[in-house]
Amino acid sequence: MTSSPIIPHSKPTLGSEEARALAAVVESGHLSQGPRVEEFERGVAAFVGTRGGVAVSSGTAAVELALVALGIGAGDEVVLPSYVCAALWLATVRVGARPRIVDIDLDTFAIDPVETEKALSPRTRAIIVPHLFGLPADLSTLQRLGVPLIEDCAQTLGAIERGRQAGSVGTATICSFYATKLLCTGEGGMLLSNDPAILDKGRALREYDQVPALEAATYNRKMTDVQAALGISQLGRLRSFLERRAAIAAYYHDALRHTGLLLPATPEGRTHIYYRYVVRLPRSREEGTSLDTLITRLEGRGVQCRHPVFRPLHRYLSLDGYPASEEAAQTALSIPIYPSMADEEVSRTAQTLCEELA
Numbered sequence: 017m018t019s020s021p022i023i024p025h026s027k028p029t030l031g032s033e034e035a036r037a038l039a040a041v042v043e044s045g046h047l048s049q050g051p052r053v054e055e056f057e058r059g060v061a062a063f064v065g066t067r068g069g070v071a072v073s074s075g076t077a078a079v080e081l082a083l084v085a086l087g088i089g090a091g092d093e094v095v096l097p098s099y100v101c102a103a104l105w106l107a108t109v110r111v112g113a114r115p116r117i118v119d120i121d122l123d124t125f126a127i128d129p130v131e132t133e134k135a136l137s138p139r140t141r142a143i144i145v146p147h148l149f150g151l152p153a154d155l156s157t158l159q160r161l162g163v164p165l166i167e168d169c170a171q172t173l174g175a176i177e178r179g180r181q182a183g184s185v186g187t188a189t190i191c192s193f194y195a196t197k198l199l200c201t202g203e204g205g206m207l208l209s210n211d212p213a214i215l216d217k218g219r220a221l222r223e224y225d226q227v228p229a230l231e232a233a234t235y236n237r238k239m240t241d242v243q244a245a246l247g248i249s250q251l252g253r254l255r256s257f258l259e260r261r262a263a264i265a266a267y268y269h270d271a272l273r274h275t276g277l278l279l280p281a282t283p284e285g286r287t288h289i290y291y292r293y294v295v296r297l298p299r300s301r302e303e304g305t306s307l308d309t310l311i312t313r314l315e316g317r318g319v320q321c322r323h324p325v326f327r328p329l330h331r332y333l334s335l336d337g338y339p340a341s342e343e344a345a346q347t348a349l350s351i352p353i354y355p356s357m358a359d360e361e362v363s364r365t366a367q368t369l370c371e372e373l374a
């Protein structure tokens with residue numbers, strides 16, 4: 017066991033700026049959705065490079081809103097990858113559409129364009145494209161399929177795919193601002209788009225009594241000014257957060273290069289912003305539960321690591337035929353990376369991993 021404090025897998029980076037921003041909201045007396053939400057929407061849209069944004073209560077709510085705003089519902093099909101959190105499947109079935117689950121490209125953990133094309137049918141209305149762990153998916157190839165893309169930027173802000181910002185390419189984009197995301201509001205999310213009709217529809221559906229008609233998909237999905245105040249101060253620090261993440265990733269690349277681990281890949285034409293630093297255990301090492309054993313041993317030595325995806329969808333749904341997602345589930349390990357990590361914590365993480373794999 018270790019005597020040093022445990023290094024958590026993930027942690028928000030909060031300081032006096034956030035404390036001041038929150039105090040100012042309390043003093044203003046305006047807590048619910050108001051001017052700070054609008055300012056946050058403008059700020060995130062400008063950062064990503066879209067015409068506008070609609071802030072909501074979570075990333076899951078943003079996915080649901082995106083689907084409804086695109087007019088997707090019963091009888092429609094939506095393609096999404098297996099190796100992702102359950103939120104995407106849940107939002108899809110909640111709007112009444114049928115999820116078509118496809119495999120990933122193991123090198124990038126992103127939705128596989130070849131498998132995606134095979135899953136298309138005349139009923140396909142959208143492809144949900146998560147940019148996992150900070151690396152954009154192959155947007156250019158997916159775009160050529162001619163189906164509306166919903167980009168999922170819950171884990172990736174500020175990354176580039178062939179000269180374009182991840183999040184600025186799809187028909188709609190969603191973000192999550194959960195406590196441990198790239199920038200956090202505690203809970204929260206946003207729908208982004210260049211299409212004014214989608215933005216208007218999203219605004220009309222995120223709260224009741226906005227339009228003089230009752231539409232069942234309307235719900236209370238609002239973000240508060242308290243959350244938005246946090247988000248505005250975090251957004252102001254996002255570039256420096258990304259610089260710190262890049263520096264930690266560079267240290268890990270160097271320190272872990274002789275461990276036999278498969279380190280994160282960045283294909284040509286894309287940049288990685290390292291929301292997560294995800295390595296894979298080589299098959300020669302991995303047997304049975306040895307990934308879980310490694311996680312337990314690392315935690316015992318003060319370094320909290322995690323499976324980067326809790327449970328792939330094909331496992332939840334007992335589906336066969338997802339070899340890359342299954343391989344990722346069995347071999348991928350997410351090690352601590354966040355802007356507030358001290359240099360000593362970064363080097364201790366790498367050192368502990370090297371010793372465990374020696």
Ligand SMILES: Cc1ncc(COP(=O)(O)O)c(C=O)c1O
Pocket residue numbers: 074075076077100101103104146147168170171191192193194203204205
């Ligand atoms: C890729 C991805 N999409 C969507 C979501 C859902 O976001 P939220 O937890 O804010 O509902 C998450 C959350 O972790 C995520 O990682």
